[in-house]
Amino acid sequence: MSSLILVLVGLAMMAAGYLLYSRFLGKRVYQLSDAYTTPAHTMEDGVDFVPTNKYVLWGHHFTSVAGAAPIIGPAVAVIWGWGPAFLWVTLGTVFFAGMHDLGALWASQRHRGQSIGTLSGRYIGARGRNLFLVVIFLLLLMVNTAFAVVISNLLISTPTAVIPTWGAIVVALLIGQAIYRFNWNLPLVSIVGVAALYGLMILGDQFPLSLPETMLGIPDRGWWIIFLFTYAFIASLLPVWVLLQPRDYINGLQLFVGLIILYGSFFIVRPEVVAPSLRDAVPAGTPGIFPLLFVTIACGAISGFHGVVASGTSSKQLDKETDARFVGYFGAVGEGLLALGTIVATTSGFKSLATWEEIYNEWNAGGVDAFIQGGGDLMNEGMGIPTSLSATILATMAVLFAATTMDSGIRLQRLVVAEMAELAGVKLSGVVATIIAVGCALGLTFSMGLDGSGGMLIWPLFGTTNQLMAGLTLSVVVIILTQLRRPTWPVLIPLVFVTAMSLWAAVLQLRTFLEAGNWLLLVLDVIIICCAIWVIVEAFTAITKARKAPAVTWRDDETMPGELADARTS
16 A cells, blocks of 8 residues: 555644644633733743743744654564554544644643643642642653653764754754844744754764764763753753754744655655555564554553643743644644654655564564665655665654653653642742752663663653643543533543553553563552553542532633632623
């Protein structure tokens, strides 16, 4: 079968999702209104709360939520065949991810930009909030440590990506000054910025850089991890307009251009899909497709991490409430396009089924390397881009996706640490909270040696934890919608499905960790399951109470909707 069919069907579904379904959500479910003044204006501080052009904010949100996961997840999941992965990515993007991201963004910015953890305390209860924060902390710890390892591995395996990776920081700093200090024309700045990034890729392809294998007893992988966390520490304390926003924006544009090049290669080459739609005989040790498919592909279908980003940073920068549809829903569509491109590249970027089976000969095979290899060959054949430069472009895409997620992840971890300390009666400064956040991440990353292998220690829990987080976020949104007497089925159906699949997968993992004698993961898995079940039970209790209680209304002139509405019925 021609891969062009997958591309056209996938693009049509996602376009319809944004043009039709997101419009329904914005008008009927979330009832977005420009009459409401967002926290970016009412609480503007020039650091975290900054009114932002919706295209710039989309770039921040898209690159922060995407990371490397929409590449890794689909590139691993196609081991079951392209059919299940394709269906979950397309349907998940349209009916799950876009709704989830838009809902979390809407709920947070209607409550002074508060995090989803804080909102859980308001709508579920104090116990629910405390357990919610535990899950969020562990999720961010997994993302920050694992992505540091992924980036360091890519910088070592593809040294041509080193110059564009670090050069992107300089470009972002200049763009931030051009947009906010000098008020230069945004389209012009965007064109120059993207051209500069691709110029850096060409330069990097000509001048690959590598660290010595060992310096001061620390291997090169360890040094890259130290450099990454040092950068993330500094970046998380800077005002968002200085580095975070412009870096994410220009990376978003560059990454979207990369997707256009990749998809253009699909249209020109029209490669045949060599992988089966459903693989009859999977390699030994491969788990069953149910429920593992739905946690292996998280980002690119639905991801709880998105709700943390939407309520942690994006909601504080929303200029108009109606911009939430473009930033939240279309941000999820952008990630879905990356996941779809990954599926096509990893199932049709190889010459034959035998070659594909050599790559996918065991569980967890494939991944980023299969994406770079398959996609690079297609770009070389379709666009005439040299193989080395194609690999540099795709590797840089993967690195920048992961790096921008780390940027936001450390900032979010800092906010969560400060919130947890405040609940304990301790007020932490931003610097101290960031030191604790980075210290925890570095401690875990180097817990198994100076090569940073500890960064992947708790990563096996990411899929289930991430999807449980999505279910917990949706439970808060359902409670709010129930109080307002608005349609809940677009949220309730995905909530039940995702929660059921995630808990099923988490329980199956218990047996795996027990048989392997992995007591750390076993204990963490039990903690996560207990926290999730407890919050879900309390959430559904709150939903039942909300259905029986009088309806509330939100006014567009309220500082925090609900403070006045709780005492007012309609």
